[in-house]
Amino acid sequence: MQDGNELTNIVTIIGKGVPANYEISVDGDIEMVDADPLEKTTIVSEHAVEGAIETGVQRFRFSGQMANVHLVDWNGVAAPESSSTPEVHIDYGVSGRKNSR
Template sequence: MARENPVRSQTDTTTDDRLPNLITIVGRGVPSMFEIAVDGELEMLGDDPAEDATVVSQKVAEGTIDVGVRRFRFSGRMANVTVVDWNGVPAPDSPSTPTIHIDYDVPDR
């Protein structure tokens, strides 16, 4: 899936005004899959999504994570979050699925 918007660096100061909200996905050391959807715009912060096996379209991101953190800025509200572990067991039934943090009106640092 092609990305309609460029990935922006955390040093881009214009992102804060357009995309005031933040999603943080934290891996728990077990390969897992995630999908997030918003009703506004969505952009991955920092790294190259291709390196992280993350597909980002204008309103949806999906990918994998085992350790580390993936961050996304977005406008609007969350529409959907789906996380499953490597066996396909969804949260909250699996303690291995990543932790998702959603913060609204967070300044870009």
């Protein structure tokens, strides 16, 4: 039984080797998976994240639905006009992990 606080969805940001920025907002809660204190990702609120990525992968668990994803490359050119913006994958219903808040 879901109570609305389960972080059952995952959004994955994949860097393409070029510095880029992203903003993600959801209509539920969001938190970083395997948070690394060296990462420059900033959780702005319970419902939004903004950060930077160059290489590697950053994952976030969230509840509810994806509200907005905004990606820009190092020149500020937004996706899909720039091939340097990160890739984004969204998976719904992948875990039963509850939000600890």
